[in-house]
Amino acid sequence: MKILVAVKRVVDYAVKVRVRPDRTAVDTGSVKMSMNPFCEIAVEEALRLREAGAASEVVAATVGPAQAADTLRTALAMGAARAVHVLHDPDPARPLLPLAVPQILRALALQESPGLLILGKQAIDDDCNQTGQMLAALLNWPQGTFASKVPSMLPEEEIHSHITWDAVQQHKEPFMPTDLRLNQPRYATLPNIMKAKSKVIKKVTPADLDVDVRSDMEVLRVDEPPKRKAGVILSSVDELLDKLKNEARVL
Amino acid sequence: MMNPTNSRTNDKCHCCLFGEPSPSHRTWRNPLLNITIVAKTKVSTLVVAEHEGGLVKPSSLSALVAAEAIAKENKVSLLLGGSGPALHKAAEHAAASHPLVNEFREGEEKLARQETDLHLLSLALQVLVADSDVFAHPLAEPWAELLRSVQQKGGYSHVIASSTSFGKNLLPRAAALLDVSPVTDVTAISEPRVFVRPIYAGNALCTVRYTGESPCMMSIRSTSFSPATESMSETKVAPITQVDLSFLSEASSRKSSWVNLTSQDTERPDLANARVVVTGGRGLKSAENFKLLEQLAEKLGAAVGATRAAVDAGYVPNELQVGQTGKIVAPELYIAFGVSGAIQHLAGMRDSKYIVAVNKDADAPIFQVADYGIVGDLFQVLEELLEKIPDKK
Numbered sequence: 001m002k003i004l005v006a007v008k009r010v011v012d013y014a015v016k017v018r019v020r021p022d023r024t025a026v027d028t029g030s031v032k033m034s035m036n037p038f039c040e041i042a043v044e045e046a047l048r049l050r051e052a053g054a055a056s057e058v059v060a061a062t063v064g065p066a067q068a069a070d071t072l073r074t075a076l077a078m079g080a081a082r083a084v085h086v087l088h089d090p091d092p093a094r095p096l097l098p099l100a101v102p103q104i105l106r107a108l109a110l111q112e113s114p115g116l117l118i119l120g121k122q123a124i125d126d127d128c129n130q131t132g133q134m135l136a137a138l139l140n141w142p143q144g145t146f147a148s149k150v151p152s153m154l155p156e157e158e159i160h161s162h163i164t165w166d167a168v169q170q171h172k173e174p175f176m177p178t179d180l181r182l183n184q185p186r187y188a189t190l191p192n193i194m195k196a197k198s199k200v201i202k203k204v205t206p207a208d209l210d211v212d213v214r215s216d217m218e219v220l221r222v223d224e225p226p227k228r229k230a231g232v233i234l235s236s237v238d239e240l241l242d243k244l245k246n247e248a249r250v251l
Numbered sequence: 252m253m254n255p256t257n258s259r260t261n262d263k264c265h266c267c268l269f270g271e272p273s274p275s276h277r278t279w280r281n282p283l284l285n286i287t288i289v290a291k292t293k294v295s296t297l298v299v300a301e302h303e304g305g306l307v308k309p310s311s312l313s314a315l316v317a318a319e320a321i322a323k324e325n326k327v328s329l330l331l332g333g334s335g336p337a338l339h340k341a342a343e344h345a346a347a348s349h350p351l352v353n354e355f356r357e358g359e360e361k362l363a364r365q366e367t368d369l370h371l372l373s374l375a376l377q378v379l380v381a382d383s384d385v386f387a388h389p390l391a392e393p394w395a396e397l398l399r400s401v402q403q404k405g406g407y408s409h410v411i412a413s414s415t416s417f418g419k420n421l422l423p424r425a426a427a428l429l430d431v432s433p434v435t436d437v438t439a440i441s442e443p444r445v446f447v448r449p450i451y452a453g454n455a456l457c458t459v460r461y462t463g464e465s466p467c468m469m470s471i472r473s474t475s476f477s478p479a480t481e482s483m484s485e486t487k488v489a490p491i492t493q494v495d496l497s498f499l500s501e502a503s504s505r506k507s508s509w510v511n512l513t514s515q516d517t518e519r520p521d522l523a524n525a526r527v528v529v530t531g532g533r534g535l536k537s538a539e540n541f542k543l544l545e546q547l548a549e550k551l552g553a554a555v556g557a558t559r560a561a562v563d564a565g566y567v568p569n570e571l572q573v574g575q576t577g578k579i580v581a582p583e584l585y586i587a588f589g590v591s592g593a594i595q596h597l598a599g600m601r602d603s604k605y606i607v608a609v610n611k612d613a614d615a616p617i618f619q620v621a622d623y624g625i626v627g628d629l630f631q632v633l634e635e636l637l638e639k640i641p642d643k644k
Contacts, residue, residue, distance in 0.1 A: 248584070248623075
């Protein structure tokens with residue numbers, strides 16, 4: 001079976017983002033970009049399934065501008081066999097929100113016919129937590145969201161979600177957004193990074209896939225969250241209890 | 252009903268399925284955009300509610316608060332699914348009928364909560380009940396089919412669920428079936444189709460306008476829509492209607508099945524709704540030391556939370572994790588012991604009313620958001636707090 005993994009290029013998780021002065025978007029101009037952490041876990045899980053003999057090939061895909069090819073190279077350096085890059089340059093006022101992405105991924109899935117799709121559970125930039133669920137619906141596949149444990153993929157097998165309900169038995173092509181608890185992603189070694197340079201990245205456009213990219217969402221403004229006023233450092237527990245009782249009145 | 256091959260033209264009314272903006276709609280000018288917006292005066296909302304122990308969950312009551320924020324003249328329907336007596340008890344609770352009121356009269360706090368519940372529940376015009384074993388567990392596949400069917404019959408302008416694990420699992424799937432884009436984690440509603448939602452782990456707030464077809468589907472952050480306690484002016488009983496389940500096919504209910512559930516049984520209040528939360532980070536050093544936090548929580552009637560580092564180190568189970576990838580909390584008081592304050596953690600608690608931080612590193616980022624900080628050894632502070640806080644009566 002083939003596994004298709006969707007990855008996204010986002011602002012690196014360690015970057016403290018700033019809102020642009022014109023309040024139209026978050027400043028992504030000159031900040032470090034990386035693969036979305038949840039996507040890294042998805043790639044790692046796919047590679048482990050391949051290493052366990054449950055999959056024959058891992059294909060990485062992304063939707064995004066030309067620079068998103070770097071993210072695909074990262075997936076290839078980790079061990080994916082090849083990649084598909086769906087070129088799309090979003091307009092900041094109408095960012096590419098879930099709906100277009102699952103439609104594109106659905107078209108890719110129909111071309112590639114993977115036995116399993118793995119996605120991260122959310123991108124750390126738009127925090128939507130939607131693409132996987134929507135993709136499963138469009139393909140009419142079952143979904144196992146927020147997975148934290150995936151035994152080797154065989155029919156009738158269990159996928160554990162970390163949330164307060166657990167273990168969904170899958171019958172057919174399952175598809176799972178992954179959670180942070182699934183695994184520890186590997187680092188790409190230098191030889192693998194070199195090898196990745198010769199792996200194939202196929203470039204297509206949404207039009208090639210017959211997907212009309214539409215956005216049902218218009219960004220009116222992006223604001224800084226309200227600042228909390230600076231607090232005070234206290235010197236004793238007594239002082240703290242006094243403040244909580246008499247100033248904050250929460251005890 | 253929904254036309255799957257939506258032709259999206261500008262002369263289409265944005266808020267309903269009529270081809271032309273209909274005369275019953277009022278228009279106003281939006282000063283921000285300088286364009287005229289056509290809005291439908293008729294808003295009708297479907298709230299997908301969760302229930303537990305025969306009661307509608309507080310997070311779903313928050314979804315009702317959000318429904319009220321969309322429009323005062325909102326025709327709200329509440330959808331409940333499941334099977335057996337618990338479902339019917341919850342349906343009666345949702346319909347805000349009297350028998351339940353008399354059943355719980357004990358203690359003032361409970362009563363206050365009940366009155367709030369009933370006030371909110373009285374917003375609901377009708378309660379829709381989907382009674383089938385298929386809905387006994389939160390499996391997205393049959394639930395999404397249910398939501399699609401109910402929406403196609405009811406033609407609601409809005410569909411709301413709370414962004415609990417259930418809501419996040421279900422809503423996007425149902426939205427894709429209806430060919431609309433959902434909006435995640437709404438924290439404020441300024442117009443029927445204009446919302447604020449946090450992005451980048453809460454480091455920016457994005458105001459979006461939904462310009463797609465009906466229904467506008469959203470999950471709301473329950474801590475941003477807390478029910479105001481107010482006394483009941485009237486008790487009205489909403490009619491309870493059984494949903495026609497003939498749409499359920501063998502195929503959709505066989506896609507996945509429920510195997511088992513392992514959950515933490517705890518006496519303490521639920522993390523997402525607790526008034527006080529005490530959280531431990533890596534600084535607690537062991538699962539053993541988390542017991543001290545539990546003792547403090549016991550005294551304060553608080554819920555216990557943890558950082559991702561504490562969860563990864565195996566000190567506590569992961570359902571206690573507070574942060575971008577865990578639970579979002581906004582209690583009145585949040586006390587963090589040995590928590591450095593990583594961006595991902597702050598995203599889960601920055602809206603708390605009062606934040607107290609105890610950490611031996613004076614430069615820890617948590618102190619930038621804390622109202623009260625103590626720089627020192629957390630074990631000493633914990634011990635002293637345990638000594639000085641009287642037992643909860």
